[in-house]
Amino acid sequence: MIDKNIKLLRKKQNLSQERLAEKIGVSRQTVAKWEAGSSLPDVLSCAKLAECFDVSMEDLLHLDPALLALPQQKGKYIFGSVTVQKDGSVSLPARARKQFAIKPGDDLLLIGDTDRGLALVNVDFFLEGYQSLKAKNNK
Incomplete structure (x- = not known):
């Protein structure tokens, strides 16, 4: 799922693979391998990707690509999923x-x-x- 999310989020921000690679300090070929699913980013790269795309690492890794693909209207946001704890509490992203x-x-x-x-x-x-x-x- 992370491969699809990286590609989708990159395209949503109108970034080329090369520009994304520059922003997070890896090669364009590395980004291409992540998007193809032939390799996975390490934890530090995931953190940089999440920051670059302004999503949580959890959402970068697990959020359904269909949710990320939804068109966003100005002032409307999808912040990702939250989990209801046993005591009923939730933590806002x-x-x-x-x-x-x-x-x-x-x-x-x-x-x-x-x-x-x-x-x-x-x-x-x-x-x-x-x-x-x-x-x-x-x-």
């Missing part, structure tokens, strides 16, 4: 926390739709929207 400036202690509202799934929303944003709708309906 660092990239998601950074993108949305989520800090320890921040309050997030978990909302759900049986047809669409779950989402986390900033509590203040949700309350502002609710107050705005309420004011509109009272006019």
Whole structure:
């Protein structure tokens, strides 16, 4: 799966094999072998690839290429998969926390739709929207 992910992520960023190789400090032939599945990147190369593509190493290695291939709209993100722990907790990927400036202690509202799934929303944003709708309906 990593071979397909490397190729897909490289193309998504409009990088040639040569340019990707330069960015992570390997030869173009090495990148070609990874993409062909005839060899695998070592751990240090995986870390450099993940950083270059702005994905986690877990997603670089295991994320379904079909998810990576989805077209991304401006302001919309796929941050990868998370695992629900035995106590019900989940850990948000660092990239998601950074993108949305989520800090320890921040309050997030978990909302759900049986047809669409779950989402986390900033509590203040949700309350502002609710107050705005309420004011509109009272006019």
